[in-house]
Amino acid sequence: xxxxxxxxxxxxxxxxxxxxxxGVLERADGSAYLEVGGNKILVAVYGPRESxxxxxxxxxxxxxxxxYNMAPFSVDDRKRPGPDRRSSEISKITADALRPALxxxxxxxxxxxxxxxxxxxxxxxxxxxxxxxxVALVDAGIPMKDIVVGCAAGKVYDEIVLDLSEKEDxxxxxxxxxxxxxxxxxxxxxxxxxxxxEEEFAKAIDLAMEGCRKVNxxxxxxxxKKYSIE
Amino acid sequence: MIHxxxxxxxxxxxxxxxxEYYSGRGTFKENGKVCSSLLGxxxxxxxxxxxxxxxxxxxxxxxDVVIGKIKDVRFSMWDVxxxxxxxxxxPAFEVFGREKKELNRxxxxxxxxxxxxxxxxxIKKAKLGLKGRGMGKFKGGIIVDIAPTKVPRLIGKxxxxxxxxxxxxxxxxxxxxxxxxxxxxxxxxxQLTREIIHLIEAEAHTSGLTNKIKNKLYLAIDGELPxxxxxxxxxxxxxxxxxxxxxxxxxxxxxxxxxxxRQKEEKKDKPDIGEVIEEFKRKNKSKDxxxxxxxxxxxxxxxxxx
Numbered sequence: 001x002x003x004x005x006x007x008x009x010x011x012x013x014x015x016x017x018x019x020x021x022x023g024v025l026e027r028a029d030g031s032a033y034l035e036v037g038g039n040k041i042l043v044a045v046y047g048p049r050e051s052x053x054x055x056x057x058x059x060x061x062x063x064x065x066x067x068y069n070m071a072p073f074s075v076d077d078r079k080r081p082g083p084d085r086r087s088s089e090i091s092k093i094t095a096d097a098l099r100p101a102l103x104x105x106x107x108x109x110x111x112x113x114x115x116x117x118x119x120x121x122x123x124x125x126x127x128x129x130x131x132x133x134x135v136a137l138v139d140a141g142i143p144m145k146d147i148v149v150g151c152a153a154g155k156v157y158d159e160i161v162l163d164l165s166e167k168e169d170x171x172x173x174x175x176x177x178x179x180x181x182x183x184x185x186x187x188x189x190x191x192x193x194x195x196x197x198e199e200e201f202a203k204a205i206d207l208a209m210e211g212c213r214k215v216n217x218x219x220x221x222x223x224x225k226k227y228s229i230e
Numbered sequence: 231m232i233h234x235x236x237x238x239x240x241x242x243x244x245x246x247x248x249x250e251y252y253s254g255r256g257t258f259k260e261n262g263k264v265c266s267s268l269l270g271x272x273x274x275x276x277x278x279x280x281x282x283x284x285x286x287x288x289x290x291x292x293x294d295v296v297i298g299k300i301k302d303v304r305f306s307m308w309d310v311x312x313x314x315x316x317x318x319x320x321p322a323f324e325v326f327g328r329e330k331k332e333l334n335r336x337x338x339x340x341x342x343x344x345x346x347x348x349x350x351x352x353i354k355k356a357k358l359g360l361k362g363r364g365m366g367k368f369k370g371g372i373i374v375d376i377a378p379t380k381v382p383r384l385i386g387k388x389x390x391x392x393x394x395x396x397x398x399x400x401x402x403x404x405x406x407x408x409x410x411x412x413x414x415x416x417x418x419x420x421q422l423t424r425e426i427i428h429l430i431e432a433e434a435h436t437s438g439l440t441n442k443i444k445n446k447l448y449l450a451i452d453g454e455l456p457x458x459x460x461x462x463x464x465x466x467x468x469x470x471x472x473x474x475x476x477x478x479x480x481x482x483x484x485x486x487x488x489x490x491x492r493q494k495e496e497k498k499d500k501p502d503i504g505e506v507i508e509e510f511k512r513k514n515k516s517k518d519x520x521x522x523x524x525x526x527x528x529x530x531x532x533x534x535x536x
Binding site: 029030047048049050059062101103106107108109110111138139140141143144145146147181182183184220223224227228229 | 239241242243245256258260265267268269270283284285286287289315316317353354377433435436
């Protein structure tokens with residue numbers, strides 16, 4: 001294995017420092033706050049509640065809706081507020097990544113809303129958003145098969161590395177964000193941007209899955225810390 | 231093999247036990263392992279594992295008593311918000327019978343009512359009714375909301391907890407199974423009761439809670455601890471089972487039984503059915519000379535008694 005030291009001093013398989021807190025918002029049914037590297041993300045979950053959008057309602061199960069939103073001040077150049085192509089995509093893939101873990105058969109015709117607000121962005125916000133959103137869903141008391149966790153791997157300077165920072169994402173050759181359910185190892189999100197050989201791709205997935213397991217431990221800790229007594 | 235103990239805090243996806251255990255509420259079985267599906271505490275009883283959630287939403291069930299707020303007045307029913315993903319309706323005939331009245335004169339938007347779930351249909355819409363003791367509109371007071379899963383703890387064994395709070399604060403308290411609690415009394419006491427209820431919610435899993443709350447109540451009201459009681463050796467259990475809600479059901483059943491008996495006795499005193507019909511006919515004739523169906527209720531009453 002490589003002994004490369006990255007621009008920010010990390011090893012190839014080292015995550016950025018990560019901090020998760022559950023149940024931070026008083027009025028939401030569930031919430032979570034996450035910091036990873038320079039990312040700051042706040043997630044609020046409302047529901048299950050009565051579906052006020054008729055066409056979205058499912059007669060035999062509940063539905064989940066996500067909204068990913070970047071604050072105008074979250075990036076160096078001001079981001080124009082409001083939804084754009086990128087945030088609509090991330091909203092959709094986040095909902096898709098979380099859906100397989102939810103067990104909503106007991107809440108037919110209901111709706112769960114997940115609001116992901118990126119307060120500060122520094123690469124890997126979609127994975128961080130998924131990670132924080134599933135903590136918030138658990139906090140809301142929604143039945144789930146497993147806690148979904150997201151993590152990315154990529155290729156920088158011809159080397160496969162874990163958890164790309166913004167700089168590595170922009171200058172690197174590839175980015176592979178994944179989301180998975182750690183207990184069964186099912187992958188619920190897999191995207192790939194850039195050029196990778198078959199071996200590199202397999203290596204990137206293995207590395208990202210390893211990263212997911214590490215992040216999952218921190219998710220569990222955050223929930224246990226919030227709700228265990230003494 | 232079991233990996234957890236009773237009362238342990240668990241999170242979704244956590245493996246609780248192997249195949250020989252049964253999977254109860256809040257858990258599921260996958261690949262021969264019992265896993266938790268909720269954030270909550272384990273309840274272990276005879277090889278059956280359940281997880282009691284820390285937070286949950288109320289799903290209406292037939293027979294429950296709930297507190298609801300009128301959301302809308304419609305032509306022949308009220309829309310009621312029952313603190314749930316599913317809305318409730320209160321049909322006009324549950325209130326008036328067959329009489330026709332203006333609905334918003336009786337209950338208007340914003341009124342808070344104590345109701346019973348009469349029926350839950352296949353789309354989980356709850357049909358509500360007002361039959362039963364103490365059902366109806368609340369006047370004044372405050373509403374405190376707690377997680378529906380904590381309701382049994384607030385009531386306590388045979389109502390021990392709630393009765394103690396009622397006695398001490400001199401407040402009227404009504405608990406709905408949907409997690410809403412109505413409190414009315416002296417203004418300061420209302421606030422104190424609210425605090426106490428939230429405290430119970432936060433510490434629902436600890437044992438000896440009734441005593442702790444008792445001390446707190448006495449301190450807040452009398453400024454001193456309660457007199458030492460003769461050891462009541464009733465080790466408080468971690469109440470997870472749903473106890474009978476304030477014995478409402480029992481009360482209701484008793485009421486119904488009494489009602490039946492009363493009816494039976496009335497029957498005994500009743501004159502012959504033939505006579506009744508004769509008299510009925512005579513009465514109607516004297517009114518307008520013909521047998522009318524206007525007074526349906528009387529007719530059906532006779533038929534029922536046959």
